[in-house]
Amino acid sequence: MRAGTIVAGFDSVGGQGMLVGEGEGRNCVLAETGDYFRLAQRLEPLLLDIITGDLSSWSLLIRNGRRFAAPHTPEAEEKSVLEFWRGVLGECAIGKEGHVPQA
Numbered sequence: 001m002r003a004g005t006i007v008a009g010f011d012s013v014g015g016q017g018m019l020v021g022e023g024e025g026r027n028c029v030l031a032e033t034g035d036y037f038r039l040a041q042r043l044e045p046l047l048l049d050i051i052t053g054d055l056s057s058w059s060l061l062i063r064n065g066r067r068f069a070a071p072h073t074p075e076a077e078e079k080s081v082l083e084f085w086r087g088v089l090g091e092c093a094i095g096k097e098g099h100v101p102q103a
Contacts, residue, residue, distance in 0.1 A: 001027065001065035006058060008043055027064040
């Protein structure tokens with residue numbers, strides 16, 4: 001999304017609340033988990049537009065995807081992962097600066 005690519009997939013647990021498949025805030029192409037036929041139907045217009053070289057009808061989806069992904073920088077991801085593991089392992093395993101203490 002951050003690079004302007006169109007994301008397509010299923011509305012599984014991992015994307016709930018982030019991936020929007022319909023409406024003004026649409027930022028991806030979604031189908032119900034496991035519904036391969038519906039996903040193919042939803043991808044058909046995109047694939048036809050790619051073949052013709054006209055993605056103008058997808059500009060809002062692309063813009064929404066970029067807007068959604070903007071705060072998800074590598075630095076933010078690193079911070080999130082460290083916070084997660086601090087919660088699991090505690091400060092003793094991962095120091096305050098994000099470094100693993102040497103034995």
